[in-house]
Amino acid sequence: xxxxxxxxxxxxxxxxxxxxxxxxxxxxxxxxxxxxxxxxxxxxxxxxxxxxxxxxxxxxxxxxxxxxxx
Amino acid sequence: xxxxxxxxxxxxxxxxxxxxxxxxxxxxxxxxxxxxxxxxxxxxxxxxxxxxxxxxxxxxxxxxxxxxxxxxxxxxxxxxxxxxxxxxxxxxxxxxxxxxxxxxxxxxxxxxxxxxxxxxxxxxxxxxxxxxxxxxxxxxxxx
Numbered sequence: 001x002x003x004x005x006x007x008x009x010x011x012x013x014x015x016x017x018x019x020x021x022x023x024x025x026x027x028x029x030x031x032x033x034x035x036x037x038x039x040x041x042x043x044x045x046x047x048x049x050x051x052x053x054x055x056x057x058x059x060x061x062x063x064x065x066x067x068x069x070x
Numbered sequence: 071x072x073x074x075x076x077x078x079x080x081x082x083x084x085x086x087x088x089x090x091x092x093x094x095x096x097x098x099x100x101x102x103x104x105x106x107x108x109x110x111x112x113x114x115x116x117x118x119x120x121x122x123x124x125x126x127x128x129x130x131x132x133x134x135x136x137x138x139x140x141x142x143x144x145x146x147x148x149x150x151x152x153x154x155x156x157x158x159x160x161x162x163x164x165x166x167x168x169x170x171x172x173x174x175x176x177x178x179x180x181x182x183x184x185x186x187x188x189x190x191x192x193x194x195x196x197x198x199x200x201x202x203x204x205x206x207x208x209x210x211x212x213x
Contacts, residue, residue, distance in 0.1 A: 026074050029141035037203040038141050 001039045002061040005030075008052045023047055076137040083129050091122035123182055145196050152192030157185035 009019050009030075016034070020027045025044070032038035033048075040048065049056045073081065098115050101107045107115050130150065137143045161181045167173040 024138070026139045026142055027072065029139055032141050032200070035204045036206070037200055038144070041140055044140060 001063060002036060003033065003059055004061075005048065005059060006034045008054075008059065009034075012052075022051055074137060074139050074142055076133055076139075077142070079136065080129060080133040083132075084126065087122060087125050087129065091119060091125075094122050095119040120179070123179075126186070145200075148199070149189060149192035149196055152195050153185050153188035156188035156191060157181055160184050 016030045017027050020030045045056050049059050098119050
């Protein structure tokens with residue numbers, strides 16, 4: 001799933017490790033999500049959105065919406 | 071690479087169990103090959119190294135329960151599925167060919183060894199799949 005996690009993270013000046021520690025997940029997981037290799041579960045997606053104080057849709061692009069736009 | 075807390079616990083437990091397994095195996099071989107034990111005690115001595123091997127499977131289950139990182143858990147599950155599929159397929163194919171007297175008999179504990187070796191293939195497959203997914207992800211993002 002396409003997402004803005006890397007943009008949001010770099011805007012705050014956080015490293016991947018710093019973000020991983022804030023989310024209580026591994027750096028591998030952060031990399032996998034940022035590169036679109038892994039789609040997080042709904043609870044983790046909510047945690048990510050809450051950390052950046054935004055909605056899930058502001059972090060993750062809906063695959064159906066992306067296809068419609070493309 | 072940093073290990074998750076669950077991975078560190080798993081690695082420590084595997085190391086301890088490996089030492090226990092080695093000690094039990096040497097003791098069993100020594101005692102049984104010299105016929106120093108017999109009767110029910112021989113069965114107990116003989117089964118102890120096998121129980122240690124069963125312990126490795128149990129440790130993997132404990133790891134899956136304890137791992138709180140869902141991505142790492144997914145990778146481990148996929149690795150285990152690869153290993154299980156390979157070992158069961160190999161055992162089935164060998165079993166049929168052995169039944170048709172086309173291959174010699176192999177002892178049953180070969181298959182857990184094949185399964186443990188197949189975990190390595192599962193690890194390699196994980197890397198390959200993740201690399202492929204990364205390329206797909208970049209393609210979708212238009213990078």
